[in-house]
Amino acid sequence: MRRIWIVFFILVSVYLGILIRLFYWQVIESDRLRVEAAKQYALTLTLPASRGAITDTSGTSLVMSQPASLVYASPAIIKDPITFVDKVASVLPVDSKDLLGSLGQKGRVWVPVAHKVNNEVSEKLKALRLDGLGFENDSLRYYPEGSMAAQLLGFVGSDENGNDKGYFGLEGFYDRELHGKDGVIAIEKDVRGAPIVIGDTKRIEPEHGSTIRLWLDRTVQYDAEQRLREGIEKYGAKEGTVTIMDPKTGGILAMASYPSYDPSQFTQFPKDVYKNPIVASSYEPGSTFKVLVMSTALDHKLVTPDTVIDESGPAQVGEYSIRTWNNQYHGNITTTKVLEYSSNVGMVSVSKLLGKDLQLSGIHAFGIGKETGIDLEEESSPELRSDNDWKPIDLATASFGQGIAVTPIQMVRAVGALANDGKLMEPHVARQIIDQKGRVIDIKPKQLRQVISPATSHIITEMMIAAVDNGEAKWAKPRGYRIAGKTGTAQIPVAGHYDDKKTIASFVGFAPADDPKFVMLVTLQEPTSSPWGSETAAPLFFNIAKDLFVYYGIAPQ
Amino acid sequence: MATKKILSSLYFFIPATALILIVTEIFATNELVSEGRKIHDVDLKIETVSNENDLLASQIASASALATIQQKAKDNGFIKPANYLTIGPETVAFHLPQ
Numbered sequence A: 001m002r003r004i005w006i007v008f009f010i011l012v013s014v015y016l017g018i019l020i021r022l023f024y025w026q027v028i029e030s031d032r033l034r035v036e037a038a039k040q041y042a043l044t045l046t047l048p049a050s051r052g053a054i055t056d057t058s059g060t061s062l063v064m065s066q067p068a069s070l071v072y073a074s075p076a077i078i079k080d081p082i083t084f085v086d087k088v089a090s091v092l093p094v095d096s097k098d099l100l101g102s103l104g105q106k107g108r109v110w111v112p113v114a115h116k117v118n119n120e121v122s123e124k125l126k127a128l129r130l131d132g133l134g135f136e137n138d139s140l141r142y143y144p145e146g147s148m149a150a151q152l153l154g155f156v157g158s159d160e161n162g163n164d165k166g167y168f169g170l171e172g173f174y175d176r177e178l179h180g181k182d183g184v185i186a187i188e189k190d191v192r193g194a195p196i197v198i199g200d201t202k203r204i205e206p207e208h209g210s211t212i213r214l215w216l217d218r219t220v221q222y223d224a225e226q227r228l229r230e231g232i233e234k235y236g237a238k239e240g241t242v243t244i245m246d247p248k249t250g251g252i253l254a255m256a257s258y259p260s261y262d263p264s265q266f267t268q269f270p271k272d273v274y275k276n277p278i279v280a281s282s283y284e285p286g287s288t289f290k291v292l293v294m295s296t297a298l299d300h301k302l303v304t305p306d307t308v309i310d311e312s313g314p315a316q317v318g319e320y321s322i323r324t325w326n327n328q329y330h331g332n333i334t335t336t337k338v339l340e341y342s343s344n345v346g347m348v349s350v351s352k353l354l355g356k357d358l359q360l361s362g363i364h365a366f367g368i369g370k371e372t373g374i375d376l377e378e379e380s381s382p383e384l385r386s387d388n389d390w391k392p393i394d395l396a397t398a399s400f401g402q403g404i405a406v407t408p409i410q411m412v413r414a415v416g417a418l419a420n421d422g423k424l425m426e427p428h429v430a431r432q433i434i435d436q437k438g439r440v441i442d443i444k445p446k447q448l449r450q451v452i453s454p455a456t457s458h459i460i461t462e463m464m465i466a467a468v469d470n471g472e473a474k475w476a477k478p479r480g481y482r483i484a485g486k487t488g489t490a491q492i493p494v495a496g497h498y499d500d501k502k503t504i505a506s507f508v509g510f511a512p513a514d515d516p517k518f519v520m521l522v523t524l525q526e527p528t529s530s531p532w533g534s535e536t537a538a539p540l541f542f543n544i545a546k547d548l549f550v551y552y553g554i555a556p557q
Numbered sequence B: 001m002a003t004k005k006i007l008s009s010l011y012f013f014i015p016a017t018a019l020i021l022i023v024t025e026i027f028a029t030n031e032l033v034s035e036g037r038k039i040h041d042v043d044l045k046i047e048t049v050s051n052e053n054d055l056l057a058s059q060i061a062s063a064s065a066l067a068t069i070q071q072k073a074k075d076n077g078f079i080k081p082a083n084y085l086t087i088g089p090e091t092v093a094f095h096l097p098q
Helices: A002-028 A030-041 A082-091 A096-104 A117-129 A170-171 A177-178 A217-235 A264-268 A286-299 A335-340 A344-365 A391-398 A408-419 A454-470 A537-551 B002-065 B066-075
Strands: A042-049 A060-074 A113-117 A135-141 A155-158 A164-167 A183-188 A200-202 A210-213 A237-247 A252-258 A308-311 A315-317 A320-322 A331-334 A423-425 A430-434 A440-442 A448-452 A484-494 A495-511 A519-526
Touching: A002 A030, A002 A135, A030 A042, A060 A117, A060 A252, A060 B002, A082 A096, A096 A170, A113 A117, A113 A135, A117 A135, A117 A391, A135 A264, A135 A344, A135 B002, A155 A170, A155 A264, A164 A170, A164 A177, A170 A177, A217 A237, A217 A252, A217 A519, A217 A537, A217 B066, A237 A537, A286 A335, A286 A344, A286 A408, A286 A454, A286 A484, A286 A495, A308 A335, A308 A344, A315 A391, A320 A344, A320 A391, A331 A335, A335 A454, A344 A391, A408 A423, A408 A454, A408 A495, A408 A519, A454 A484, A484 A537, A495 A537, A519 A537
Parallel strands: none
Antiparallel strands: A042 A183, A060 A113, A060 A135, A155 A164, A183 A200, A210 A430, A237 A252, A237 A519, A308 A331, A315 A320, A423 A448, A430 A440, A484 A495, A495 A519
């Protein structure tokens, strides 16, 4: 009897042991085992979304995505790591020591060798037929026009998770639209890894990135960049910019900066060159600012083109004495002549007529001191001093563009208003966003406000035409065209005072004056051949303008 | 008697039909499962062709780049004209409005 009971208890213990073990595997470990089992029969593939392209106004690609490879190594399969690394290094620029170290690490099943390897190099690696060398789909940003409009476009780097992310310019601003969304396909697979058609299938299609179509004309951009490079060399300047905008829409036709960089190899360039100086760097505009102050005075009917101003000698503002740029004085002159002679003394008189409130309201109305809202990631604006902090000398110097800082895009936008019947437009680089299904979102031109009346804009236009025809830069002006413009030569502030040798030479204008097709600003930093805008920036402006007249088929009058 | 005959033949035909259908389903399912590999191969081909298309698009874009066109024009002897002549509408004493 006792033996029967012993056997009974042994059987019950075994039975309980099995029950406990079953409970462990089927309840406690069930989730983990379910995942492990799914890995055996479920195949999950990422359907990568390709990043959208950026095109110019005609639809020609400026940036596009090209298929590339992520090259990886499987250490478990590699028999001779040293030979493996040597052969890979003969094709790819890798750190052999680092790679060897990674391959030798215990427990590593997958080692990334290189990202974004182009097709040509991938084919060379595949030709090596190395066991343990694998390839996964990747994509590479390709710039058919090379480094054209680099600072406007920006570049694509990686975020903290190693995913593609746009930085600076359009790639940064429109990163979400360009990025797209990866899809996924989850299917049941057989023992050989082939999909089972009648099995469970889950598929989420990738949403490819949208295409961004710009206002930019690549021919105009190319010409502006070439001319700028020639101008930098000819005038011995350190840096320079050319900004061309359609005054009626605010569409940016070209944005050229020097120095620039190659966005496909951005890591090889210093970081300070990534920022677009046209939207992110400030400068003192000098005499180009006079047209804005003068138009404010005209709009408030404080002056007319024939109002007589006393320019018999330096202007006194408190303890300060303000003289003309060339120390020449013409006695009684009209306001039109003030612009022709680019008279600082004349502008101080206009400033006094305006008074603090009207002058400051004019500056604010033209958008000075505020970001323009252009669709580029790194836009910033220098701050204007608070209205209460303006002293008489500040107002006086601001009337001829010193003691006040602007970005080139602020200046272009403001002068664009003069060319557009007084309407201030929001500048834009992108014109349309086109999604993968072909749906088009138009980014419509946006009028911000009426800064001056249309009548005033016509008057200031005529005064600016006179400034070009009779001013210091008249020798460079193309014959037969009515071009409205103004030269500028601003001293550069250094450690609290102005450097008497270094200047920023600029020229701003629009043409044809009667129906402007473009407004353009040219700036040259520290030109060495001559410090004056009339001898450097102005001829460069006119050279580009001549090219644009031919390109747009604008005949001389 | 006739009813008995029909019933007895049904006892044979129904299981036979069921067996034939089961065997057919097994064969069809087997064929369909092996199609999975073909579909996978086709998907790979689509991906390869799509990548080739993208590469060709890049090559077209590169060949149409302005720097490339300018260099080709230079190599073929084209030069930038020094001056442009504009031919405007003729100036006449009178013309009928259009």
